[in-house]
Every structure is written in structure tokens, then in C-alpha cells.
Amino acid sequence: MDNIIEAKNISKSYATKQALSDINLTIPRAGVYGLLGPNGAGKTTFIRILTQIIGPDSGQIFFDGIPIKRSDIERMGYMPEERGLYRKMKVGEQIEYFSRLKGMTKAQSFEAIKYWFTIFDIKDWWGKKVEELSKGMQQKVQFIATVIHKPPLLILDEPFSGFDPINAEIITKELLKLKNEGTTIILSTHRLESVEALCDHLSLINNSQKILEGGVSDIRHQFKENMFEIVMAGSDLNIPEGTDIGFELHTKSKDDEGNESLRFKTKTGITANQILQKFMPVGQIISFKEVLPSINDIFIKLVKEQSK
Amino acid sequence: MNKILLIIQREYITRVKNKAFILLTLLAPVLYGLLVMMPVLAGRSAKELKTVAVIDESGKFQNITSNDKKLKFFYANPPLEEIEKGFKADDNNFYILHIPKDFDIFKPTGIELLSSKNVGAFFKSSIDSMLENRISKLRMQAYNIPQARIDSLHAEVDINVKKVTDKGTEDSSSGATTVAAYVGGFLIYIFIFLYGAMVMRGVQEEKQSRVVEIVISSVKPFQLMLGKIIGIAMVGLTQFLIWVVLTVAISTITGHAVSANHVPQAGMTGHVMQNQGGIQGALAAIGTLPLPLLISMFIFYFLAGYLLYSSFFAAVSSAVDSQAEMQQFILPISLPIIFSMAFISSAVENPDSHLVFWLSMIPLSSPIIMMARLPFGVPAWQLMLSMAILIGSFILTTWLAGRIYRIGILMYGKKINWKELGKWVFYKG
Numbered sequence: 001m002d003n004i005i006e007a008k009n010i011s012k013s014y015a016t017k018q019a020l021s022d023i024n025l026t027i028p029r030a031g032v033y034g035l036l037g038p039n040g041a042g043k044t045t046f047i048r049i050l051t052q053i054i055g056p057d058s059g060q061i062f063f064d065g066i067p068i069k070r071s072d073i074e075r076m077g078y079m080p081e082e083r084g085l086y087r088k089m090k091v092g093e094q095i096e097y098f099s100r101l102k103g104m105t106k107a108q109s110f111e112a113i114k115y116w117f118t119i120f121d122i123k124d125w126w127g128k129k130v131e132e133l134s135k136g137m138q139q140k141v142q143f144i145a146t147v148i149h150k151p152p153l154l155i156l157d158e159p160f161s162g163f164d165p166i167n168a169e170i171i172t173k174e175l176l177k178l179k180n181e182g183t184t185i186i187l188s189t190h191r192l193e194s195v196e197a198l199c200d201h202l203s204l205i206n207n208s209q210k211i212l213e214g215g216v217s218d219i220r221h222q223f224k225e226n227m228f229e230i231v232m233a234g235s236d237l238n239i240p241e242g243t244d245i246g247f248e249l250h251t252k253s254k255d256d257e258g259n260e261s262l263r264f265k266t267k268t269g270i271t272a273n274q275i276l277q278k279f280m281p282v283g284q285i286i287s288f289k290e291v292l293p294s295i296n297d298i299f300i301k302l303v304k305e306q307s308k
Numbered sequence: 309m310n311k312i313l314l315i316i317q318r319e320y321i322t323r324v325k326n327k328a329f330i331l332l333t334l335l336a337p338v339l340y341g342l343l344v345m346m347p348v349l350a351g352r353s354a355k356e357l358k359t360v361a362v363i364d365e366s367g368k369f370q371n372i373t374s375n376d377k378k379l380k381f382f383y384a385n386p387p388l389e390e391i392e393k394g395f396k397a398d399d400n401n402f403y404i405l406h407i408p409k410d411f412d413i414f415k416p417t418g419i420e421l422l423s424s425k426n427v428g429a430f431f432k433s434s435i436d437s438m439l440e441n442r443i444s445k446l447r448m449q450a451y452n453i454p455q456a457r458i459d460s461l462h463a464e465v466d467i468n469v470k471k472v473t474d475k476g477t478e479d480s481s482s483g484a485t486t487v488a489a490y491v492g493g494f495l496i497y498i499f500i501f502l503y504g505a506m507v508m509r510g511v512q513e514e515k516q517s518r519v520v521e522i523v524i525s526s527v528k529p530f531q532l533m534l535g536k537i538i539g540i541a542m543v544g545l546t547q548f549l550i551w552v553v554l555t556v557a558i559s560t561i562t563g564h565a566v567s568a569n570h571v572p573q574a575g576m577t578g579h580v581m582q583n584q585g586g587i588q589g590a591l592a593a594i595g596t597l598p599l600p601l602l603i604s605m606f607i608f609y610f611l612a613g614y615l616l617y618s619s620f621f622a623a624v625s626s627a628v629d630s631q632a633e634m635q636q637f638i639l640p641i642s643l644p645i646i647f648s649m650a651f652i653s654s655a656v657e658n659p660d661s662h663l664v665f666w667l668s669m670i671p672l673s674s675p676i677i678m679m680a681r682l683p684f685g686v687p688a689w690q691l692m693l694s695m696a697i698l699i700g701s702f703i704l705t706t707w708l709a710g711r712i713y714r715i716g717i718l719m720y721g722k723k724i725n726w727k728e729l730g731k732w733v734f735y736k737g
Contacts (some may be wrong), residue, residue: 015731051525053718076523084518089322101526145522232587 002066004029004153004184005050010059012045013237019045021208027186027201032179034195034202034216035188041186041205047155049076050186063153066294073101079146081157081188085130086136092126095145102149104140104211109148116144119174136167143171146179154178154185160194172198185285192296220292223301226266227291229277231259233284240278246270259286311527312535317639319510319539324546338556341561358403358431360421362444363388365409372442379434381405392422403427404437455608475597479540485683488597492679493605499610500617500645500675503544507618508634510536511625511717518650520717520737529714533626534706537618545730548610552603604680617641619709626716627724627732648673655680669694671701690700708733 003158006025014019020042035043047055050061052073061068063075086094094115099109117123120140130138139162147154154175160168175185175198187195196216203213212219227250237260242248246267256262264275272288279285293301323329361384364370372381384391388406404422411418421427421435448458511533514520522533624637648667655664659681667677668686674694679688715732716724 048718053521053524053529073526076525078522080521080525082518082521084514084520084522085518086322086514097318098526101311103525190335214674220505280721 001048001275003027006062006065007046007050008060008062010046010049010056010061011054012042012049012054014185018208020056020149023205023210025203025210025213027184028178029184030182031200032175032185032187032195032198034192034295035186035205036190036192036195036198036202036295038303039111039207041190042208043190043205044157045187045206047078047157047176047186051155053075074149076153076155076157077102077146077151078214079142079157079159082163083139083142083162085141085145087131091128091130091133091141094130094146098145099103099148102151103140104143112150113144120144120170135162136164139163139167143174147174147180150154150183152183155188156185158186158191159187159189160191163173186187191296192299196295201207206304206306211302211306213296216295219295219298222296223293224271225291225293226268228264228272228288229274229291230264230268230279230288231255231261231286232236232279232282233286235260236305237282241284242266242275242278245274245278247275263291277278312538315523315527315532316539316542316573319536320542323540324542329543329547331552331715334554337551337558341558342557360405360435361391361404361657362405362407363391364407366407366411367441368411368413368446369439371408372438384620395626409453413443413450416443426641436528444497460534477712480592484597488602488683489656489659489680492682493649493655495606496610496613496675497645497649499544499548500613501642503540503614504617504621506543507537508621508625510540511622511713512628512631515629515717517552517624524717529717530710532617532624533713537615537622537706540618541614545607549700557689589620602682605691606679609675609679612695612698612702616675616698617645617700619706623716623729625711625714626713627719627729628716629720635652642687644672645676648676651677652680656684659684661685665690669697671698711735 007023007024007027009027010020010023010025023042023044023046025091026036026236035046037043045054049056050068052068053069059140063069063072074248079174086097089097095113096106096109099112100106104112113126117125122140124135125133125137125141134140148157156175158182159171159175163171174180179185187198189195201213202217202219204211214222214224229246235258239249239252243266247264249271250265252263253261266275272290276285276288357380359380359382362369362372362381363384370383382700384404388404391404402422402424404420406420406422408418416439419439421432424450445458448461449455454642514523514532520532527535621643624641625634628634651664651667651673654661655667658664664677666679667673668690674697678691678694682691710731712731715735716729722728
């Protein structure tokens, strides 16, 4: 597999606290990689090591297969959780400054700013000072400053905090576009539900340790509990016993349209056809599907197990 | 390296374009010019014609004449009351100098100056000195000293001060030297504080706005700190050079104004004469100072002293979360500067004493004290040694500050003390 980043045995401790213990991460190229975990798990520490803001106590990071070097930071775009811009600086000058710190020339920078200002429809912001902008507007500027130099690796810490739904939508669209163009995007967040749909791969970090890593659908299948959901029209149904073939009712609820929604836990080896045969005589089946656990559920389960 | 230049450029341009900066830079020399011009202008406008009626009942002060064109005496005959009445009717300011009948030149009391208004100190002292002159002449006459002798008693002396150097003797001015010593030391003091504080605010601004993490994902923290310090140093230099140029220009203009005003008038009152001679003399005396040396050394000591102190300011500012928390650190850093400031006068009084020598070597005080010593002449080896120590020191402190800074700027919500800062220096990574 073609990996853009491989982190091997990374450990980092602060004066009183172990931030990362022996972490191994593999980040595939051209995809969205979720770096998930609760607050204080060590996500930001890992990102700071990756962006070479701080150094690890031990371990090594490989960028494109070779040990990471100082100049690699020009190939990264980083948006920290705590956003920050120079308040007194004009929007255009500010983005130009950041892009030139990333190694762009003045002319390249100018072209890129024009491109992004058109996309976000903010052409008249060039001469505005940051302090004149609203919080949401500042977020846009921040985003442009992060992606302006077209880095192959984008690192966004809590990318959607502070965005209203409309702007979050715009950002999501742009991120997917960048991904399709071959950019690798690392999203770090503690709000797992917000990125689950976006991520191709993810890792879960809790309490300085990696507890899970892999492709999103692989993980969900790995943690599936052989749960099926069947939705049937009507109520007061005569629910069939399933112990003979190996399933039992787990939960029963009504959905918005008054249909009966039933969840069953099954033994392994049982087929969908076997279950459906049992239900066909009962009434009209509206839908039937296997229920995979959400990343959130998996995460909560794993964290609880770990803390025991 | 290229990135440091970008940082320097940003730090420099955002500050130089600042309106407050432009205003201060342009106005300060104008204020200075006004300060110089003020006494001259004030003196000129104050000199309206004053007429003093002299009622000399003793007969000893007949025909005193005023040398000042703006002061006229005329003699009136008693009684006093009538003249007073006449003046009051006139509704103008009036001055009546009344010398009583029984006036004794060996016991000179009882002379009165009557006026409708309060009398200024200058005016009173010029009349005093005129009367004193007359009384001493009268006393000399009383001792039977011949008039010719009396006339020959008055002498005027102005010593020529020369400095002996390898190239022979040079003109020198102890007044100008002293002034240059104070001005040099004081300017360094102001510049270090002014621009040290600017570094402090700049670091704090980046930390509070959290922009620092974005910048240091592109450049090393040390580069950011150094870029900021150098950028602000250049702001300081720009301001200094503009001030030098404008001050020279304004001094030249006001200098002309002063000398144009000063058409030597035969025998003004002593006080005024000294005053005007002082201003003109000072202007001439500036020429006797080794200006190229002073200005180039000022630039060196400003830059080196500033680099030394601003690295402290940067390190400490990076470690705290707010200006308020900063206070506990500012005083210990500022103390050596304030301390040196207090020693400028001993450097001026005794530029070669042991104490002053050591103060001009110790890097924390040398920028200020050496500037105060310089106009008096400092042996080349001492100057070289002092400069070398200072350069070595600021390299060391900048390095130390960089170690603290890289940890500090990412540290939030933690109470910091000196011990903690010391630990950071040895953190790795």
C-alpha cells in the first residue's frame, strides 16, 4: 500500500504526563484519515510532532518512505484547533505572508489567492483587516491560508468547530475535491460523528495509546454484532420466535411513520433469507438490513473496556 | 534564512506603516525644536518697553542709564504720591524706583520698587544688579580709588578648553561633552525600554491570538523570535536615523534664528548675556565632539543592548498568558537598566573611576554607561573589550531565550516562575 506517512514507535512525555506511548500509525495516500480520540488523548501532540513543532522523545516518522526532514513542512498545511490570525493585518497580505513562509513566490501566491477568493466569493476582502471580519469569515481566511500552497498533506485539527452548517458544507466539498486531486487529509477530532462519513481510514487514540486503526468499513465489519434491523408496516404484530434457528429480539421501537422497527441479534452463520422466511407471513416488510456499529459506538465500547 | 527575512519584513513593515509610529517619529524632533526655540521666542516677546520712574531722594543715583533698549529710566521729582496718582490715572503699568533720602551705601536697605503689577524675577534682578554695580562704584569712590582704576577693574574671561591628543590640541567643550554623555546614555535607556516593550507586546500578541502555532508550523520558533527582534531593531534604527536627520535640520534652522536674534548689543544685563552666549556656544561646541564615533557607537550599543534585553523580554513574554502576569518578570529585567541610568551621573563626573570602568564592561549596564563615558574619551582597548563582552553576551542570552521561547509559546494556562523557565532551557526536542 502506498502510504504518505508512517509513524513508528512514537513516544512523548511532558513533565507530569505521558502524551503518546509507542504509537504506530500508517496514513495512506490520497484519502481522508481520521485521527480520533477524546480530549487530551494525545492527538494534538502527535500532530505537533508531525508538523515538527515539537520533537518526539523516541520513534521516527517517515514521509513518503524516508525519514521526515525539516523541508517537509512546506509540503504540509496545518490548521490548529486554536485558530489564529494577525488581527491587524489585511486579509490578502496575511494569506500572502503565510504562503510565502511555505515557500511560494509572490506571483504564485497572488494567483492562488485569486483562485480561492473566487471559490469562496470573497474578492472584496483583500484589503479588509482580520479584526473587521466575523468569526465565520475568519475561519474561511484560515482555511485558505492552510491550503494555499497546495500541500500533498493537509492536517486539520477540529476542522468544523466554529463553522456554521453552510460553511461546514462548503469546506467539506472543498476537502473532497482536494482528496480527489490526490491530497491526503488528516482530520483530528473528538467529535467522531462529524467526520465518520468523510473518513476512509481512521485511528482511535485514547489515553496516549492507539487502540484501533484501519479502514472505516473494515473496522465497522470487524466490530459488527450480527445485528439485523427489520421494519414492518402496522403494529401489534405477532413477532415470531427465532430461537430454533438462532436469533432473538434485541429492541423494538416505532419509527416516525408508525412502523414497527425490530432489531435482532443473531448467531453467526444464519442467513438473511432464513430470517426473512420467518417474517414473511407476519406482515408487510418495508426494509431489512444488517446493522453495523457506528464508529462512535465502537469507540465508546473500546474506551470503556480499556478503562476497566 | 529566506524565511527569517520574510518575518523581519513583516515585523518591520507593519510597524513602520503604523500611524502612531509615523506621528511620533515626525513630531519628536519638532517638539525638540520647539523646546530649543521656546526660551528665545519667550525672551523676545517679553521685551516690551518698560519705563521706570526714579525718585532719588538721596541724590546718589542720578543719571543711571539703562543699557537695555527695552528699559528706560527717567527722573522725577518728589513727592512720591503725586507721581503715583499720575501713573494711576494713566491706567498703564508703571514702575517707580524709590530711593530714600537717608540711603547709606554701606548699609543698602530701604530701596523700593513700586508697581501696579507683580514684578518678574528677571526684571527685579536686572534692576538689582544695576544698583549693585552703582553701589560698588560709589563705595570705591568712597575709598578714594581713582576713576581710571575703577574703570579698569572690570574683566571678562572665557577659558578656552583644549584637548590634547596625538594629533595635537583640539578644541573641546566641557559643556557639550557633558550634555553628549547624558543624552547618549539616556537615549540608549529610552530605546532599550521602548523597543524591548515592543518585542514583548509582539510576542504576547502572537501568543494570545494563537497565530504563533501556524507560523511555527512553517518556521522554527527561534527563527520567528529572531526575525521579530531584528525587525523591531530595524524599526528603532529607522526612527533614530530620521530623528538624527530632522534634529540636525531643525537645529540648523533654529541655530540661524538664534544667531539672527542675537545682534550683540553692547552690555546687556549679565544674566541675559550668559544665556544667549550659552545657546550659541553650545551649537558651536557640538562641532568639537567626535560625532561620527558617537553616532556609530550609539548604533552599536543600542543594537547590542537592545538584543540583550529584548531576548529576555521575548522569553518571558512567551511564557506568560497575559500582560498582567508579565509584571512579576518585568521588574527584575528592568532593574539593571534603571540601575545603570542612576549611574550616568557618576560616569559623567568621574569617567575613569573603577566603578564606572566595570559598569562599562558588564554587559547589562555597558550600553548605557559606555555611552556616557564615550564623549570624554575611552581607551580603544576598553571600548573593544566592552563591545566584545556585549556581543558574546547577547549571543548567549538570545540562545537561552530561544530555548525558553520554543516551550513558552505553546504553553497555556500555567503559572510560570523563574525556576520553571530555567528547566525549559534544558528540555530537549
